[in-house]
Amino acid sequence: MRALCWKGRNTVEVENVPDPKILNDRDAIVRVSSTAICGSDLHLVDGYVPTMKKGDILGHEFMGEVVEVGKGVRKLEVGDRVVVPFPIACGACNACEAELYSLCENTNPNARLAEKLFGHSTAGIFGYSHLTGGFAGGQSEYVRVPFADVGPLKLENGFSDEQVLFLSDVFPTGFMGAELCDIRGGEVIAIWGAGPVGQFAAASAQLLGAERVIVIDRFDYRLRVAERHSRVETLNYEEVDSVPEALKELTGGRGPDACIDAVGMEAHFHGPLYTYDRVKQAARLESERPYALREAIMSCRNGGIVSVVGVYGGFVDKFPLGALMNRGLSIRTGQCHVQRYLRPLLQRIENDEIDPSFIVTHRLPLNEAPRGYDLFKHKEDGCLKVVLKP
Amino acid sequence: MATQQIRTRDKDSLTQFLGWFSIGLGTTQLLAPGAMCRLVGASGRGASRRVMRLMGVRELTQGVGILTRPRPTAWAWSRVAGDGLDLALLVLTGVKNRRARTAFAIANVLAVTVPDILESWRLSEKPGKPQPGMLVRKTVTINRPREEVEQAWVAAAEPRETVLSANAEVSFADAPGRRGTELAVEFVDAPPAGDLGAAALKLSGRDPATELSDDLRRFKQLVETGEIVRSDSTPDGHLLAGHVKQRPAQPLEEAVR
Numbered sequence: 001m002r003a004l005c006w007k008g009r010n011t012v013e014v015e016n017v018p019d020p021k022i023l024n025d026r027d028a029i030v031r032v033s034s035t036a037i038c039g040s041d042l043h044l045v046d047g048y049v050p051t052m053k054k055g056d057i058l059g060h061e062f063m064g065e066v067v068e069v070g071k072g073v074r075k076l077e078v079g080d081r082v083v084v085p086f087p088i089a090c091g092a093c094n095a096c097e098a099e100l101y102s103l104c105e106n107t108n109p110n111a112r113l114a115e116k117l118f119g120h121s122t123a124g125i126f127g128y129s130h131l132t133g134g135f136a137g138g139q140s141e142y143v144r145v146p147f148a149d150v151g152p153l154k155l156e157n158g159f160s161d162e163q164v165l166f167l168s169d170v171f172p173t174g175f176m177g178a179e180l181c182d183i184r185g186g187e188v189i190a191i192w193g194a195g196p197v198g199q200f201a202a203a204s205a206q207l208l209g210a211e212r213v214i215v216i217d218r219f220d221y222r223l224r225v226a227e228r229h230s231r232v233e234t235l236n237y238e239e240v241d242s243v244p245e246a247l248k249e250l251t252g253g254r255g256p257d258a259c260i261d262a263v264g265m266e267a268h269f270h271g272p273l274y275t276y277d278r279v280k281q282a283a284r285l286e287s288e289r290p291y292a293l294r295e296a297i298m299s300c301r302n303g304g305i306v307s308v309v310g311v312y313g314g315f316v317d318k319f320p321l322g323a324l325m326n327r328g329l330s331i332r333t334g335q336c337h338v339q340r341y342l343r344p345l346l347q348r349i350e351n352d353e354i355d356p357s358f359i360v361t362h363r364l365p366l367n368e369a370p371r372g373y374d375l376f377k378h379k380e381d382g383c384l385k386v387v388l389k390p
Numbered sequence: 391m392a393t394q395q396i397r398t399r400d401k402d403s404l405t406q407f408l409g410w411f412s413i414g415l416g417t418t419q420l421l422a423p424g425a426m427c428r429l430v431g432a433s434g435r436g437a438s439r440r441v442m443r444l445m446g447v448r449e450l451t452q453g454v455g456i457l458t459r460p461r462p463t464a465w466a467w468s469r470v471a472g473d474g475l476d477l478a479l480l481v482l483t484g485v486k487n488r489r490a491r492t493a494f495a496i497a498n499v500l501a502v503t504v505p506d507i508l509e510s511w512r513l514s515e516k517p518g519k520p521q522p523g524m525l526v527r528k529t530v531t532i533n534r535p536r537e538e539v540e541q542a543w544v545a546a547a548e549p550r551e552t553v554l555s556a557n558a559e560v561s562f563a564d565a566p567g568r569r570g571t572e573l574a575v576e577f578v579d580a581p582p583a584g585d586l587g588a589a590a591l592k593l594s595g596r597d598p599a600t601e602l603s604d605d606l607r608r609f610k611q612l613v614e615t616g617e618i619v620r621s622d623s624t625p626d627g628h629l630l631a632g633h634v635k636q637r638p639a640q641p642l643e644e645a646v647r
Contacts, residue, residue, distance in 0.1 A: 003640070005640070018642065020641040023620050023625065024617045024620060026616070055640055056638050056639040057640055090615045091615075094531065106610065106611045106614060110623070130636055130639065134624055135621045137639070144622070
């Protein structure tokens, strides 16, 4: 089959690789009908996540048709149309029982590697470095899906791929980012990053009852999408001297009640601190450029919540711990527990509360995936989300 | 998964470092006495090479002593004495040749003398008998009632074998907050030849603590999910030995079930 493989820093190629096979009784094989490039794929391609290996198949946002099931699979049959969550979860351990699926205790066969870096291991993730298990990803024609009874959501409605594909990651991730803000009605929520996760965080914050949502980015075309689809306020950070000051002025001096970091480890900014982070990250002396997170902390109102769904990998410098502690902020984080959100969010799509397909800007055949990565990385041609068709 | 490892040992990492330092320096002195002589400003001719080799043998002996003994107090003090001898020889060399690099070598020896003295002192102050090995404890929480875990343990051949060969004690306890069962395995890890033996076992991927923790992880997977979790890069499931040399995350040519 053909699959998109990581070949080294900033190099991806579509190659012929062996077809996946059932390895365990609870596996299924899915023929991919649509798959997307995620912002976190860029962190992998840029070489900022350790433990990538030449030849790794990327991709953790995918859906398709079940073409083979192991003999232990009960809930799925050949021919079923499914969307697959990016974390692999066993459904039986304490973490899964508590619905913390991205922290499944069993699905990372490289758990020891993860423990060395993170203290404890996290769940396995499709196509997301060897640190999270070394599972082949979904930017390919077929994928092996372990614990097929636990993760995949069977689709029995007439929605198009693009309406349901993002249930695999970015929609639930953005939703969880908003949910972590404890929205009860009347809040002001600020969101760093108007990429797909930021877009869904903004839409979700409104669905959950926030009174005002302010989205921060530097690309006008992305801010326009947020304005158009979620009717939010926007702030282009390149047009203000200081984001925390601007947010103060926009919120009666209080600061936003909660701040969502939907940017992660490769933030762009201007000023000497950006240069400092850039140099240290290039020299691998720190793993992140945490500028968005620093700003989110400095901007948040006293006693507020900072929700981190942007991806980080290791260690940071100049972290404003004093602001976090002295101002009584809560920091809430996590890779999304996608399985927990699949049904409720599908319900919202069915109720016509949201149509997630609004983020798609590019549709390419799998063969053109490397071009898709280029467009997405360099934000060319108004690129917000690339969907690949194997 | 919580995996604990409890170490009780007299040697701290600095003592261990000094042991490996002795081995490294001694080996270089023995194999490249000429280069080492030039490095410290000696002539590298005649008796100086023989003295350098002799000092290398001394370092090696001390290194082996420090790494193999559970509490190498005397060996640590012997390093202090060795530093004194090195300094005396270097002063003699310096007087004869008046080279700047000899002064540099003296500064280096002085720099290592400080931790040598501190560590020897610390080991001398240790109360009680030396510990021959260290207590290793590995535990795992399995989200199943205790009875079920105990029965599964009796049926599981692979982990029990490792446990028996390590002479380990197994215990089961209810995890707090009804989170299943804590399975704990404890044994005294006393590899032959102390740290040297432990390093050799680790390099060969057969050190009992690692094997045991792999086994517990796999046992947990079997009891909770009914299978050993396998990925494309790690088709045999969790084994530390397999972590180092991984396949790319691509399907295998042939499925091995």
